[in-house]
Amino acid sequence: MVVIWSKKGPCNRSLSRKVPNPVLRPAIVVWLGLLTLSCVPPALAQSQQPDPRLPGNISGTVIDRTGAVVAGSRVRLTRPSQSASLEALSGDNGQFSFAGVPPGPFQLTITYPGFAPQAASGILHPGETCIVPPVRLTVATALTEVQVGLSTVEVAQEQVRDEEKQRVLGFVPNFYVSYVPHAAPLNSKQKFTLAWKTTIDPVTFALVGAIAGIQQAQNSFSGYGQGAAGYGKRYGASYADLVSGTFIGSAILPSLLKQDPRYFYKGTGSKRSRILYAIAGAVICKGDNGKWQPNYSSVLGNLAAGGLSNLYYPAKSRDDAGLTFESGAIGIGATAGANLIQEFLIRKLTPKVPNTDPAKP
Numbered sequence: 001m002v003v004i005w006s007k008k009g010p011c012n013r014s015l016s017r018k019v020p021n022p023v024l025r026p027a028i029v030v031w032l033g034l035l036t037l038s039c040v041p042p043a044l045a046q047s048q049q050p051d052p053r054l055p056g057n058i059s060g061t062v063i064d065r066t067g068a069v070v071a072g073s074r075v076r077l078t079r080p081s082q083s084a085s086l087e088a089l090s091g092d093n094g095q096f097s098f099a100g101v102p103p104g105p106f107q108l109t110i111t112y113p114g115f116a117p118q119a120a121s122g123i124l125h126p127g128e129t130c131i132v133p134p135v136r137l138t139v140a141t142a143l144t145e146v147q148v149g150l151s152t153v154e155v156a157q158e159q160v161r162d163e164e165k166q167r168v169l170g171f172v173p174n175f176y177v178s179y180v181p182h183a184a185p186l187n188s189k190q191k192f193t194l195a196w197k198t199t200i201d202p203v204t205f206a207l208v209g210a211i212a213g214i215q216q217a218q219n220s221f222s223g224y225g226q227g228a229a230g231y232g233k234r235y236g237a238s239y240a241d242l243v244s245g246t247f248i249g250s251a252i253l254p255s256l257l258k259q260d261p262r263y264f265y266k267g268t269g270s271k272r273s274r275i276l277y278a279i280a281g282a283v284i285c286k287g288d289n290g291k292w293q294p295n296y297s298s299v300l301g302n303l304a305a306g307g308l309s310n311l312y313y314p315a316k317s318r319d320d321a322g323l324t325f326e327s328g329a330i331g332i333g334a335t336a337g338a339n340l341i342q343e344f345l346i347r348k349l350t351p352k353v354p355n356t357d358p359a360k361p
Helices: 022-038 044-049 153-161 187-198 202-218 228-259 272-278 296-307 319-351
Strands: 003-004 012-013 056-063 074-079 082-089 095-101 104-111 118-124 128-130 285-287 291-294
Touching: 022 044, 022 104, 022 187, 044 228, 056 074, 056 104, 074 095, 095 128, 153 187, 153 296, 187 228, 228 296
Parallel strands: 056 128
Antiparallel strands: 056 095, 074 082, 074 104, 104 118, 285 291
16 A cells, blocks of 8 residues: 555555565566576587587697707607507697597607606597697606617627637637537628638648648649749649638638538537538538528539639649549548548647637626
């Protein structure tokens, strides 16, 4: 009821309009808002939420301790839910990025030569572009463990150096024997070097001189005559036989056929087994692959040396193919005899046999 004043005095008038209490107005506004939200269709409400499977992007920058960018650093992205990883290299500006990454936890591992590895992790939300804080690389303080070892060629070279010290009675060269059963194979350069050092050793010249003297005394190859000229011819022929046989049978053919020209000392087993082993060494040898095989290098080398001898022996001493095969057979027999001497005598006459087995101290 509202009282309205007039000039004639107060009067009572009943109003049909009701005025609401001012205290209730805020509550009404809140109630209307909630009513409006509750009326939003479900499809519209869902459309406002991002798809949980929507991929995102990850990017960042790699710097060093001075703040300078590091280009070419390797960045690996791994996720717990996947075994496979992604890799990227930082660009000239030090930045890296991964696109189309499924949402979820992730870890970054950053490596660069000379720097300690760094790691960063985070959670990528659906459709998000995640920029990780700058990754600062620090100089590695611990040195990486490096196993230092000799290559096969270097091991073989060390063994050859030891073999060059093997001298019977302290002065006679005995280069083509190995006391290491599983010695490293020689490469072509080492085979030619060993042949060269054998042919120019002072003892070799002395032995050739002794052989030429015996031939002179027996008047072998009479076509050479006697006197100093005859001795010189016999010396040249003997030395030519040695050089051609050594290079062809111990360097050229072994390099082409991948065979080892050395005799591998057995030293164990019964006397009979060692005798058979030494004799067989004239026709079988160890290949560069470590397997035993026919000794084509020695057999063909002796035949080739015998054939070459027809070029410089006196005409009446030549027998074409006969002399060639005779020289080859003599060479094979001489090799078998030398192997027997190696197996049972030479080691005893060698003052010091070097230990060429790298596995032994």
